[in-house]
Amino acid sequence: MRIYALHLAVVAALFAVQFALPAYHYGNVTRIMLYAVFAIGYNILFGYTGLLSLGHALFFAAGAYGAGLTAHWWSFGPVAALGAGVGAALLVSLVTGLIVYRTTGVAFLIVTLMLAQAAFLSTLYFNTVTLGDQGIVLSLPPVELFGAALHLADPAVKYNASLVAFAVALLLSLWLLRSPFGRVLIAIRENEARTRLLGYNTALYRFAALVISGTLSGLAGALYCLLFGYVGSSFASLQYSTLPLLWTLLGGTGVTLGPPLGTAITHYLIDISSGLTSSYMIIVGVALVAITLWFPEGLAGWFRRWRRVRS
Amino acid sequence: MLELRKITGAYGPVKAVDEVSLSVAAGEILGLMGRNGAGKTTLLKTIMGLVPKRTGSLLLEGEELIGLPAHAIPRRGIAYVPQGRRLFSELTVAENLRMGLLVKDAPQAEAERVLDLFPILRERLSQAAGTLSGGEQQMVAVARALCAQPKVLLLDEPSEGLIPAVTHRILDTVAALRERGVAILLVEQQVKSALRICDRIALIENGTIQHEAPARDLAADPVPLERYIGVHR
Numbered sequence: 226m227r228i229y230a231l232h233l234a235v236v237a238a239l240f241a242v243q244f245a246l247p248a249y250h251y252g253n254v255t256r257i258m259l260y261a262v263f264a265i266g267y268n269i270l271f272g273y274t275g276l277l278s279l280g281h282a283l284f285f286a287a288g289a290y291g292a293g294l295t296a297h298w299w300s301f302g303p304v305a306a307l308g309a310g311v312g313a314a315l316l317v318s319l320v321t322g323l324i325v326y327r328t329t330g331v332a333f334l335i336v337t338l339m340l341a342q343a344a345f346l347s348t349l350y351f352n353t354v355t356l357g358d359q360g361i362v363l364s365l366p367p368v369e370l371f372g373a374a375l376h377l378a379d380p381a382v383k384y385n386a387s388l389v390a391f392a393v394a395l396l397l398s399l400w401l402l403r404s405p406f407g408r409v410l411i412a413i414r415e416n417e418a419r420t421r422l423l424g425y426n427t428a429l430y431r432f433a434a435l436v437i438s439g440t441l442s443g444l445a446g447a448l449y450c451l452l453f454g455y456v457g458s459s460f461a462s463l464q465y466s467t468l469p470l471l472w473t474l475l476g477g478t479g480v481t482l483g484p485p486l487g488t489a490i491t492h493y494l495i496d497i498s499s500g501l502t503s504s505y506m507i508i509v510g511v512a513l514v515a516i517t518l519w520f521p522e523g524l525a526g527w528f529r530r531w532r533r534v535r536s
Numbered sequence: 537m538l539e540l541r542k543i544t545g546a547y548g549p550v551k552a553v554d555e556v557s558l559s560v561a562a563g564e565i566l567g568l569m570g571r572n573g574a575g576k577t578t579l580l581k582t583i584m585g586l587v588p589k590r591t592g593s594l595l596l597e598g599e600e601l602i603g604l605p606a607h608a609i610p611r612r613g614i615a616y617v618p619q620g621r622r623l624f625s626e627l628t629v630a631e632n633l634r635m636g637l638l639v640k641d642a643p644q645a646e647a648e649r650v651l652d653l654f655p656i657l658r659e660r661l662s663q664a665a666g667t668l669s670g671g672e673q674q675m676v677a678v679a680r681a682l683c684a685q686p687k688v689l690l691l692d693e694p695s696e697g698l699i700p701a702v703t704h705r706i707l708d709t710v711a712a713l714r715e716r717g718v719a720i721l722l723v724e725q726q727v728k729s730a731l732r733i734c735d736r737i738a739l740i741e742n743g744t745i746q747h748e749a750p751a752r753d754l755a756a757d758p759v760p761l762e763r764y765i766g767v768h769r
Contacts (some may be wrong), residue, residue, distance in 0.1 A: 405638050408631055415624045422584060423620065424610030424639035424684065 235482065236392040243384050251380055253496065257489050258387040259449050260395040260472070264484030266441030267469035271375050272478035273402060274434040275414030276329065280321075280337030281442050282465035283344045284394065285319040288439070290348070290355065293456030298354075298363045303377060307447050309534030314443015322432040329417065329431070341466050348458035359459025383452045390448050391485070394441055399481045410434055411479070442469070442492050461509070475516060477523025486525050537562045537719040538583075538614070538688045544590035545582030545743075552578040552587065554743040558721075565720040567734035567751065569727070569765055575743035577619060580690045583721075584616050585609050596688065604606045610639055615686035617677045619693050619723075627664025629657055632665050632676055636683030640662065643684070650682045653709050671702035678706065684690045695726050707733050727765065731755045739764040 238393070239258065239304055246254060270276050291313025296306040325336050348355045355361070367374040368382075375382045401407045411422040413427050421427045452457040468491075469484070476487025494512055498505035520527040538560050545553035553575050560566040568576050581587050583594060585606035594601040596612055603672040610616070615636075620628050623632055633647050651658055660668060665676055674694055681689060684744040691710065695703035703726070713720060724730040730737060739747040739760055747760040754761055 226649070405634070408627065408635065409638070411627065412624045413636055415623065415626060418586075419618075419622050419624070420635075421607045422610065422616055423635055424607055424678075426607045491677075 228403075229396075229399065232481065234396055235485075236388070236395065236493070238386075239388055239391070243381070243388075250381070251384060253492065255380070255387045255452075257485075257492050258384075258391040259445055259452070260468070260487035260492065261488045262390050262448070263445035264443050264469050264472040264476070264488045265394045265398045265481070266438045266445065267386075268438075268473050268478065268481075268484045269398060269401065269410075269441065270434050271470065272432060272480070272483070273407060273410040273414060275417075276431060276434070277334050277470075278337040278340070278435075278438075278471070279334050279466050280341030280413065280462075281439075281469050282461050282463065283321065283337070283365040284314050284439035284442035285343040285446035285449075285465050286316060286344060286348065286461035287439075288314040288446030289446075289456045289460045290446075290448040291443070292447035293361050293363060293450045296363050296365060296451070301364050303451050304452060306365075310447025311444050312364055312439060312446050314446065315436070315440045318436040318439025318443070322435045325435070326432055327429055329428035338463075338466070341461065342463070345458060348461050355456075355458065358458050360455055361466045362461075363454040363456070365451065365454065377452055377454070386452060390444060394444070395481065395485070399442075402481060406430070406433070414479070471513070472521070474524055476515065477525030477527070477529070480523065480525040480529060483525035487523065490524070505512065526527065537564075537597060538721070539582070539593075539595040541593040541595070543579075543582055543590070543594060545578055545587035546589040547587065548589075552743050553582050555592065556740075556743070556745050558738055558745065558748070560719045560721050562687070562717045562719050563714045564736070565714065565722055567730040567737040568674060568721060568723045568740060569725070569730060569761075570740035571765060574740045574764075577692055578743070580616060580618075580692055580721070580723060583609075583614065583690060597765070598651045599669050608661055610684060610686075613685075613687035614690065615681035615684050617681045617692060617694065618691045619696060621678075623665040623676055624672055625664065627665060629665055629668070629676055630661040632680050633683050636680040639684045642683060642685050645683060647683055650679045653682070653712065654679050671706070674698060674702075674706055675709075678710070682713075682718075687717060688721065689713065691720065691722045691724075693723055693725060696726065704728060706757065720761050727761060736747055 267281050270278055288310040292306040292310030294307040295301040301309060321340055325333055328336055349357050365377050367376045409420065409425055409430050413430055417427050446460060472487035472491055473484045475490060478482025494509050495505065498508040520529060540556055540558045542552060542557055544551055544555055556579060578587060583589055589593050592603055596614065601609055601612060608764045617674060637647055656672065657675055657679060660672060665673065668676065696708055707729055710720060722734060731754060734751045737749060737751050737754055738745050741764050746764050
């Protein structure tokens with residue numbers, strides 16, 4: 226129960242801190258929480274199951290385009306568009322899961338990369354629908370909740386909607402990790418052949434992990450699109466496939482709080498260094514190499530090991 | 537209980553197991569012995585569906601298992617404890633046992649029954665399996681396999697790398713499984729240990745069974761052991 230209390234404390238702290246944050250950091254934390262949902266989704270596949278994907282932009286973009294296109298072309302309201310975005314990500318995850326059903330290791334990495342690149346090029350090719358690189362700027366009606374009209378452009382609405390998504394993703398991820406299903410995923414990560422020998426249909430578990438991971442990533446994409454009112458082909462680019470990998474590695478794979486921590490550090494590292502120089506990616510790169518060298522298990526992973534050794 | 541009829545297992549054109557016919561009954565321990573590379577481990581892997589090309593017939597209580605995917609075989613009631621323990625080192629002992637229970641939705645009481653066989657593991661339940669001693673890891677490996685309530689247990693060199701006292705304790709526990717009606721196929725390199733606990737012993741060379749006899753007969757006349765294993769007991 227202590228571990229659930231810790232996670233709930235993190236959520237409570239994020240709720241409380243909104244009343245003290247300056248406007249600039251308010252927006253930053255909002256983005257970090259949304260990206261953290263993406264990272265948490267990625268961690269289910271990479272951190273728990275041990276499958277390295279280089280194509281998670283596919284799911285993020287599926288969610289973003291599912292929400293953005295339905296809102297733009299069919300005038301879906303924010304809630305319906307969110308449902309469409311998550312539904313699109315679920316569908317894309319299911320199809321991708323079937324395509325990569327038997328693949329692991331390098332083959333999995335290559336197939337996911339290729340599928341994401343195909344999706345990226347599709348967003349450019351079908352530019353009459355997606356508006357390509359330029360993207361779609363959304364103008365959405367407010368959401369009616371308990372008689373109140375919530376405007377998505379309102380920073381407080383953005384913050385709290387992101388917080389709800391973050392809390393759901395974090396607690397779901399923790400519950401999943403500690404469930405029998407999660408234990409099997411960890412067993413697969415440790416040794417898939419050994420797990421199969423115990424009688425588990427490991428391909429089916431991998432498939433389920435990918436669908437959950439992809440759908441959570443799609444939720445992040447759909448919310449990002451709706452809360453910031455934009456979707457463009459950059460959401461499907463390679464950068465959005467490498468970022469969650471970076472966040473997860475930095476924060477700690479297989480640790481529920483690791484990816485959100487990695488997301489926050491990376492976000493602020495880029496934010497601060499880009500204010501110092503236009504070559505900020507060099508600073509970011511050096512800092513990340515240093516952290517990877519000294520904390521190969523990620524920061525949260527290092528902290529967990531330090532506590533174990535201490536106890 | 538478990539019957540192998542002309543089982544062949546091959547990696548491409550290479551037959552690692554060639555037309556092996558064996559049977560092991562409920563409550564019986566069949567020892568499988570042979571030199572390194574004779575095909576002992578490959579035979580166990582062939583039974584478990586881990587060798588790509590399998591032919592012949594593999595019957596568990598009359599049900600044909602050839603053609604089933606590897607993950608379906610443990611669910612039918614065959615548990616395999618591979619060489620070198622192969623635990624999930626990051627999971628605790630309790631979680632390793634749970635992995636065994638979940639395969640067949642066995643009740644927690646089954647884990648308690650299994651822990652009665654290895655009482656020392658009760659003190660280690662919350663410890664990461666990778667931090668246990670070799671002997672304790674072997675106990676967890678056997679216990680995890682038993683949690684799935686197997687009808688047949690395949691053990692690949694459970695004494696490997698263990699001190700004699702621990703080997704003795706583990707093999708005594710294995711021998712006690714007879715009373716539970718478990719059929720056991722045991723690959724063992726230590727001749728004395730095998731002769732002590734096995735009912736019958738099959739000697740394998742170049743992937744084929746060369747000799748099969750009751751353990752007491754081999755104890756009385758060790759010539760086949762010298763011929764196919766190259767050691768005197």
